[in-house]
Amino acid sequence: MSYHKFSLIPGQIDVVTSKGESNYQEVLNDFASADYIFVTTYNISQKREALLNSLKEAATHAEVRIVTNIPNRYETYYGDNVRKKASESIDHYTRKLTSNDNEEQIGAFFNFQNHSKVVLTNNIAYIGSANFSEESSNNRETGFIIRDKELVQVVIDNLIPIILDESIRYYRNSFKEKKLVLPLLASRLESATMRIEEESYTYIGRFEEVKIYNHWDPQLRKESLEVLLELLEEVEDEIYRINELYETDEFADLIDSDAIEQIKILCSEDDNISELASFNESHYASDLIAEWNVHNEEMDEAAQRASDQTFEKKQELAEAAEQDIESIFLNIQKIQNSFEVVIRKLSDLEDEQETSIDNT
Incomplete structure (x- = not known):
């Protein structure tokens, strides 16, 4: 496993790069004490549940928002096999995001043009290359960890509204x-x-x-x-x-x-x-x-x-x-x-x- 970190602005912003472990583990560690959690990712894990479960557990005490794309979904389909694969992917993602009991605290959104990756709480933020999926820890991922709470709030106030305004809220059942x-x-x-x-x-x-x-x-x-x-x-x-x-x-x-x-x-x-x-x-x-x-x-x-x-x-x-x-x-x-x-x-x-x- 490989994890390296160096400071850009000591005590405020670090660069983190990793392979074999989560690039945003420090943000995950803060879920237990967070009041607000936001995640935007290109994809979520197909089979593993640990990261989604961490959001569902945090939703008992925090307001949670997650935005994801749906791989294999396109605006136009040229062929039945492509359409079938997209339908299966859509069904998988909606079912994964349906299975929680905290619907009024956790909000799921779909953004079909999104490729950005952000994982943050009201205390600490990660912006980088890693998706919110267990599989991303297998890759070399690199990003920024923002530790200064005032800077984190700047991200919350300015970046998150842009992403949410472009997204479709999913209200499950x-x-x-x-x-x-x-x-x-x-x-x-x-x-x-x-x-x-x-x-x-x-x-x-x-x-x-x-x-x-x-x-x-x-x-x-x-x-x-x-x-x-x-x-x-x-x-x-x-x-x-x-x-x-x-x-x-x-x-x-x-x-x-x-x-x-x-x-x-x-x-x-x-x-x-x-x-x-x-x-x-x-x-x-x-x-x-x-x-x-x-x-x-x-x-x-x-x-x-x-x-x-x-x-x-x-x-x-x-x-x-x-x-x-x-x-x-x-x-x-x-x-x-x-x-x-x-x-x-x-x-x-x-x-x-x-x-x-x-x-x-």
Whole structure:
């Protein structure tokens, strides 16, 4: 094995040349303490997993980005054998970069004109001839090790954006997952809506039932509102995760956040809907009787009067909440419509990715 190093700028930049061992081993050693890792390479190993596994392990504590070309992939194919070989290579690379559980921390990119090699963390950087593959250690490779953190940051701020802007982000199987999660959330939102509707409305008519608001005895429960609010938080969390995953604010703009916020306001404590849902008839009637300081012989009459006033109070609360409850349903419909837009956008991105990467 051969490894030689000499300083260009002592303590800042070294030249390293090696054969029989990794030319960027010092950067690999820093993976365990890094907050950020970036790799760009022409190819990755066909069969060996050690370097990719080191990235996947680091992704538990660091933001990781890897950019690779796909050997044997061309813009145009002249012959079935060439096309088949390219298809196999594309399949191999996408599968290799799919097999991790840290998709939101590690980002895989393809760049079909890339031949540069960079391996760096936020602490130390390598720029040279060695690919991010175990096989590269068999060759004579030469590069620069940058140890000065300020110089490393200059590389991060200036070189990496150029490479990433020219690259295609690979999102693995996340499209399928998100297109399952979002309809499930939409279905749960529909169930929560029906639950509130059943507690607030009634149906009349012998043959053709007509839905009318239940002014006289609504059964709206506070638990139903809490289920709805918790579900809306899940929706916001999922959209946030989608934005983080695809590194964009576009999906947050597609979801009707104003409708979500309006529902939260309508269901807030001491608002009309919350007062109706929290109204306890027994407690209200008991408080009235206690307030009247009724003697035993007057209890039956007082109980009837308390019952009548409780009924009137509930009707009053129901009338005050009617428009707000209708507004909830209108806003839920807006959210459901925006879900459909998000799912269509995910489908478009999935189609765009597939045609951009696999052109065979």
